[in-house]
Amino acid sequence: MSGVNWTALVVLTALFLLVTVMGFMATRWRRPTSMESLDEWGLGGRSFGTWITWFLLGGDLYTAYTFVAVPAAMFATGAVAGFFAVPYTIVLYPIIFVFMARLWSVSHRHGYVTPADFVKGRYGSRELSLAVALTGFLATMPYIALQLVGIQAVLEVVGLGGGSNIIAKDAPLFIAFALLAAYTYSSGLRAPAVIAFVKDTLIYLVIIVAIIYLPTKVGGWDSIFGAAEQKMTTVNEATGKPTGAFIPGSTQMWAYATLGLGSALALFMYPHSITASLSASGRNVIRRNAAILPAYSFVLGLLALLGWVAIAAGTKPIGLDGKPNAQLVIPQLFEDMFPSWFAGIAFAAIAIGALVPAAIMSIAAANTFTRNIYREWLKPDASPQQEAKVSKLVSLVVKAFALVFVLLLDKQNAINFQLLGGIWILQTFPSIVFGLYTRFFHRWALLAGWAVGMVYGTWSAYNVVNPVTGAHFGGSLANIPGIAQMGYIAMTAFVINLVIAGVLSAVLNAMKVSNGHDETIKGDYFADAGDPRVEKLDVGPHETTASP
Numbered sequence: 001m002s003g004v005n006w007t008a009l010v011v012l013t014a015l016f017l018l019v020t021v022m023g024f025m026a027t028r029w030r031r032p033t034s035m036e037s038l039d040e041w042g043l044g045g046r047s048f049g050t051w052i053t054w055f056l057l058g059g060d061l062y063t064a065y066t067f068v069a070v071p072a073a074m075f076a077t078g079a080v081a082g083f084f085a086v087p088y089t090i091v092l093y094p095i096i097f098v099f100m101a102r103l104w105s106v107s108h109r110h111g112y113v114t115p116a117d118f119v120k121g122r123y124g125s126r127e128l129s130l131a132v133a134l135t136g137f138l139a140t141m142p143y144i145a146l147q148l149v150g151i152q153a154v155l156e157v158v159g160l161g162g163g164s165n166i167i168a169k170d171a172p173l174f175i176a177f178a179l180l181a182a183y184t185y186s187s188g189l190r191a192p193a194v195i196a197f198v199k200d201t202l203i204y205l206v207i208i209v210a211i212i213y214l215p216t217k218v219g220g221w222d223s224i225f226g227a228a229e230q231k232m233t234t235v236n237e238a239t240g241k242p243t244g245a246f247i248p249g250s251t252q253m254w255a256y257a258t259l260g261l262g263s264a265l266a267l268f269m270y271p272h273s274i275t276a277s278l279s280a281s282g283r284n285v286i287r288r289n290a291a292i293l294p295a296y297s298f299v300l301g302l303l304a305l306l307g308w309v310a311i312a313a314g315t316k317p318i319g320l321d322g323k324p325n326a327q328l329v330i331p332q333l334f335e336d337m338f339p340s341w342f343a344g345i346a347f348a349a350i351a352i353g354a355l356v357p358a359a360i361m362s363i364a365a366a367n368t369f370t371r372n373i374y375r376e377w378l379k380p381d382a383s384p385q386q387e388a389k390v391s392k393l394v395s396l397v398v399k400a401f402a403l404v405f406v407l408l409l410d411k412q413n414a415i416n417f418q419l420l421g422g423i424w425i426l427q428t429f430p431s432i433v434f435g436l437y438t439r440f441f442h443r444w445a446l447l448a449g450w451a452v453g454m455v456y457g458t459w460s461a462y463n464v465v466n467p468v469t470g471a472h473f474g475g476s477l478a479n480i481p482g483i484a485q486m487g488y489i490a491m492t493a494f495v496i497n498l499v500i501a502g503v504l505s506a507v508l509n510a511m512k513v514s515n516g517h518d519e520t521i522k523g524d525y526f527a528d529a530g531d532p533r534v535e536k537l538d539v540g541p542h543e544t545t546a547s548p
Contacts, residue, residue, distance in 0.1 A: 004159035005335065011344025012158065012351060015202070016176070019195045019352050023183030023359075026190040037384040038113045041188035042367045042391055044279040046108065050288045052193055053280045056360075057289055058296050059196030060276045061089075061267065063143075064150030064354030065418075067203070067303065068327050074307025075315075076326040078232045078244030080252050080259070083304050088260040088267075089297040096268050097290035101283040102436045103274070105527040106520055108283075114364075115274050115432045116372040122435045123443040124516030126376060131450050132428045133372035136271040139421035140365045143270070144402040145414040147354035147361075149327065151176060152406070154347045156320050157331035170407055176351070177358075181399050184359045185392050189279055192359040199356050202349035204299060206334075210309075210346075211302045214337055218312040228308035239467045251485070255477050258488035266426040266490060271364035272357065282529040306330060313337060358399070366394035416473035423457035423476065423490040427497050436525065443516050445504035453497030460489045 027035070035041045048056060066085070073082035103118065112118045115136065120129035151173060160172050183191045215221055232246040248256045267273055280286055310317075310333045317328035334346040370391040375382045382390070406414060431446045466474030480487040509515070 007340035008344035012347045015348035020179045022194050023191040026187040026194040036388045041388050044189040047281050048279045055196040056193045057276050059356035060360045063357040065146040067350050068150045070304050071307030071330050072326040075329045080245045084259045086301045088263040092264040093290045101286045102525045104283050106524045109524040109527045114368045121519045125443040128447050133368050137368050139425040142417035144361045145405045147358040148406040150354045154350050157335050192356045196356050199352045206346045206349045214309050224312040227312040254485040254487045258491040262488040262491040269425045269428050271368050272361040275364040362395040362398045365398045366391040369394045419476045426490045426494050427453035442505040442508040445501045449497040449501030453493040457493035
């Protein structure tokens with residue numbers, strides 16, 4: 001333990017304990033009569049205002065792995081792999097401004113907790129609802145695991161995690177996630193909502209200080225961009241190609257554009273993104289957040305540039321196993337360049353940045369399992385109290401699975417599965433978003449398009465081979481059929497999905513094949529808080545439902 005940065009570790013531990021106490025105290029914040037329902041435990045009583053929702057969504061979308069992976073991609077391979085995240089978040093918010101308020105309204109009217117709830121109500125199809133639910137659940141699991149990767153990166157750089165004894169080596173990680181599991185179980189979505197205030201404040205502080213202070217230590221921005229260009233244009237001996245892209249060339253434009261657009265379309269299909277949105281107190285809260293959340297895009301752009309600052313600083317991200325690991329580059333940069341006490345604050349920002357999204361993701365995955373698998377297929381007469389109990393237990397199982405996944409498997413597997421999750425989740429877009437506006441798409445056509453998109457996307461991703469290791473699932477880019485340009489596999493699968501769904505819908509509608517029962521009406525998509533048609537019922541298909 002002689003290599004431990006004790007000052008940074010003490011600061012990190014103190015801030016971690018602070019948010020842990022806040023997590024347990026959150027159960028008293030806006031305390032309801034009972035937490036024994038998914039509305040209260042899983043959606044915070046659907047009562048969060050503009051600023052709480054802003055912090056919650058920011059904490060949900062900008063994760064610890066974002067803090068680690070975006071600058072790591074810039075450091076390792078340049079703009080195509082890293083900087084596309086900035087325009088995609090800029091494109092994202094107008095998209096959610098358009099459709100998310102409608103989803104909030106119809107969910108408020110009918111008591112929907114998950115996107116699969118809406119699909120079931122809109123199309124009357126248990127099969128399509130199950131497909132959406134399973135996709136969301138599976139896509140979320142590796143996302144939770146990646147939050148652990150972010151915490152591990154911090155612990156490694158601070159000096160913890162060495163040695164051969166797995167219990168001693170990973171004890172801090174066990175403790176962190178045991179505490180996370182405990183306060184999530186007791187406080188539900190209120191815990192990450194409270195902690196998000198601390199997390200976002202720390203991240204803003206660290207990045208603004210870093211972007212002002214660090215360039216002065218490495219010769220300014222001219223030196224930074226020069227060092228990055230030199231590295232990216234240097235030929236990689238393993239591949240025989242340039243290391244990366246300083247500025248994407250003409251052959252990389254499709255890759256850059258499809259990565260940006262596909263990621264923007266996919267992000268709010270994840271259950272955790274929708275969970276945070278449905279916790280808002282009104283539809284205009286969603287729209288206001290779509291207008292002010294781009295502030296995070298500005299911070300993300302600064303964060304991405306820190307990967308190139310690390311190149312100019314000569315940062316060597318070497319793990320405790322002695323092997324290079326680009327995922328350590330930002331923690332290592334902070335360790336090398338900041339005083340120990342401020343490095344501790346930066347490490348805490350990353351570690352706490354893992355707790356907020358991990359909590360929301362586990363809650364969203366648990367809600368999805370409870371509503372759309374347990375209640376829909378296993379126990380249709382489950383009471384709201386039983387739903388809440390099952391959801392709490394599943395949230396523990398989900399976090400335990402993520403912990404085991406990271407500890408026993410190579411970290412690259414978590415990264416590969418998260419890339420695969422992005423491909424999968426985009427295939428639910430037609431069922432959810434198009435369903436908010438039209439009933440043209442037929443339930444069986446949507447299911448067929450989803451299935452083909454899933455198979456094509458998974459097979460294409462499998463066939464991407466890492467040129468260095470030779471492993472499958474080596475990336476998320478492949479040739480676009482008919483264009484002969486590299487593009488994001490998820491977008492190609494999405495286009496195939498959409499074509500199949502559109503053509504089959506036209507055929508099935510012409511044949512007058514039943515498209516299921518739609519329990520929604522036009523006015524549902526414009527309902528707001530306090531709508532008199534929303535009334536609480538003791539039993540029924542949802543905890544709240546619309547009166548006739």
